[in-house]
Amino acid sequence: MASGCGVEEVSNKQVILKDYVLSGFPKESDMDVNTSSTIKLMVPEGSNAVLVKNLYLSCDPYMRHCMKKQPIPGSETYIESFKPGSDDMNYEEFDVNAKILMGEKPITGNGVAKVLDSGHPNFKKGDLIWGMTGWEEYSLITATHTLFKIQHTDVPLSYYTGLLGMPGMTAYGGFYEVCSPKKGEHVFISAASGAVGQIVGQFAKLSGCYVVGSAGSKEKASLLIMRVDLLKNKFGFDEAFNYKEEPDLNAALKRYFLEGIDIYFENVGGKMLDAVLPNMRVRGRIAVCGMISQYNLDKPEGVHNLMALVWKRVRIEGILVFDYFHLYPKFLELVLFYLKEGKITYVEDVAEGLESAPAALIGLYTGRNVGKQLVVVARE
C-alpha cells in the first residue's frame, strides 16, 4: 500500500525519444538514455497507481507508429505517440494521477515487472505483472487496467513479453479465431521467425497444416541463414525461404504452394501481399497482423492484385490483440500445456541493459533480431 514520506529517491535511467521520427528508418540516435532522472520508490498518497521495477521490455514493430507525431489515420484509438523530450507537455486534467505523468516521459511499451508498491487493490508488493510500462528502471503505472498479474512463474518470465504475452495472444486470436485452420490446409507466414510468426507457425503445425515461412533481413546474410534454419529445424516448418534471395516472389510462392495458399498470416505487407494474393486458394483467409515493410515509408506501397479476392473469394481481416484479451485464460492454459509437453518452443533475441534498448528497437525494422526481441533491465 502507499506509504508516507521519507522514502528513498533513487536514480531511474530512462529511454527518451529525442524528437518525432516522421519518416524513414529510426536511428539509435533518435533516442537518448537519460541517467539524470530520479524516482521515489512509492505510490503517492491517494493514487491507485502501482510502482514497479521493470525486468523485461518488449520491442514490438507497432512502436514505430508511436514515433510519429500524427498517428496513422484510424490508429488514433490504439496508438499513442511517444512524448519526445522536445515536447512541451501540458496536461489538462490535474488529478493526482495526472500530476504523476508530468515531466519527461520515457518510451512506453509492453514489459514484465515486479510490483514494489501499490495503491491498487488488485496488486500488492511482490506481484509479478506484464502489460504497458515505461522504458526505464522503475515505472509508476496509472493505467493499471492494461496489466495482467503473472500467476505461472515456472516458465521463463521473459516469455510474458512474447509467447505468453501480447505476441502470443496475437498469434492465437489471429490464427485460430480469424483464419479458422483445418487439418491439411496450406499456411504461409511472412516474417515467420519474429515474435508472432514463430508462434503462428507452430500453432499451424499443431493443427496438422503444411507450413511455409519466409524471413529476410537488410542485415548480414548469416542472419538470414540462421532464420531460415530456425524455421525448419527449430519450429518444424515444412519449408522456409529467404525472400531476399527471391527475385520473383510470385515464383517462390508457386514453388512452395503448388496448389495455392489456404491461410496467409500477414506480418509484412507491400510486395509480399501483392505476390500472395494471386496465389491464394478459393475461400482462402488472410489475417493481417502487421505490415512491417511499410512502416518506415513516407507512403505505403500500392497493392495491385486485389481482384484476386474476387476470383478466389478470399477473406482478409485485420487483427488487433485487444479484441482477444478475453480469451487470455484459455490461451494461457493451452500454451502452458504445449510448453510443458515440449510441443512448442520460443526463440528470443535478448539485449542486455536499458542502454542497449534503442539499438534493439531499431533493429526490428532492418531485421537484425533473430526471434522475439526483448531487453533485460533487471533479472529480478
Added chain:
Amino acid sequence: MASGCGVEEVSNKQVILKDYVLSGFPKESDMDVNTSSTIKLMVPEGSNAVLVKNLYLSCDPYMRHCMKKQPIPGSETYIESFKPGSDDMNYEEFDVNAKILMGEKPITGNGVAKVLDSGHPNFKKGDLIWGMTGWEEYSLITATHTLFKIQHTDVPLSYYTGLLGMPGMTAYGGFYEVCSPKKGEHVFISAASGAVGQIVGQFAKLSGCYVVGSAGSKEKASLLIMRVDLLKNKFGFDEAFNYKEEPDLNAALKRYFLEGIDIYFENVGGKMLDAVLPNMRVRGRIAVCGMISQYNLDKPEGVHNLMALVWKRVRIEGILVFDYFHLYPKFLELVLFYLKEGKITYVEDVAEGLESAPAALIGLYTGRNVGKQLVVVARE
C-alpha cells in the same frame, strides 16, 4: 425433342469479337455484327443441348475480362476468353456437343431466351430460361447446367438479366451473406446506379441502414445528374454524390459518413477503395463485387491504405455469384415479394437490337448507361 432432317436453316445474326482487346478501353469497332451466319432451328440428333431464341442479352462489367487472351491470374476457372474471329479454333474433344461449337463463335453472356427445341429432359419447347447464352439471334446451348427455368412471368422478362438474375443474386449474396447488415448501420455503395448497386442500396434501405451511393461517368454531365437523382429519388438512398465532382474522395466520404462506414459494397476499386479504407468503422465489412475502374488498365492501380484493416479490424471479402446460386429460390421469393409490394424498383437501360449491342457493352466502361444495361434481341 430433337427432330430429324429437313429443318429450315435461318439467318442468325451474331456479335463477334474481332480480336482480343489486350489493354485500354474496348471500342465498338472491336466487335462485328456478322449477318452471314445461319443456323438450323433444331437440336442435332443425339445431343442434349437446347436450341433457344434469344430475347434479352445482359451487358456485364466482367465481360471485359473475356476480351483478353489470357484471363487474369486466378480467374481461369470462371472466366473464359471470347473466341475472336481471328482465332483458329481447335477443339480437342470431338463428341457431338463439341462439334456443335465448331465455327465462328459469338460473344457469350447472360441472357433471357425461349426454348425452340430441346434434347435435354429438363427443358421443353416454349420454356423461358435465363443463363449463359450467345450474342446472336438463336443459340444452341450445350452447357445447360448454367440455365435457370423461368417460372414467374408476371414480371418484366428482362428483369431476369438484372434484378431477378445474376446481378440480383450477386447483390443478395454479397450484401446479406457477406456484409451481415444490422439496422442503423452506415452503408456505402460505389457505382450505385449500376445493375448490382441499385439493388444493394434498396436492400440496405429495407434493412434499416443509412445508405449513400456514388456514381460517376466519363460521359456527359447530364448523365451524372440523372444518376445521382435516381439514387436519391427513385431508389431512396439517403445521400448520393458524383465522384467526378469530388477532388478529394476522402473529404467527400467524411462529409457523408461523420462516424465512418460500417459496410462498403465495392464495385469500383482503385482510388475509391483507397479513400474508403481509412473511413471504415471498427469491425466494418467490405464486399468486393468488382473493380470496374481497373479493368481497362494495363496494371491495376495500387491500394495504399490497407493498414486501416488492422486499426479498424475490417474484413474484406470477394464475392462471386456462383457461390450463392443454391439460395436462388429463397432470393427469388423475397425479391418477387418486394417487387409486388412496390418496395423495390429496378432501372434498366435498354438498347434495341443486336446491332446496338457492341455500343451498349463498351458504354459500361465509360459509364454511358443509366441503370442495368441490356440489349433486346426480340421481345418474344
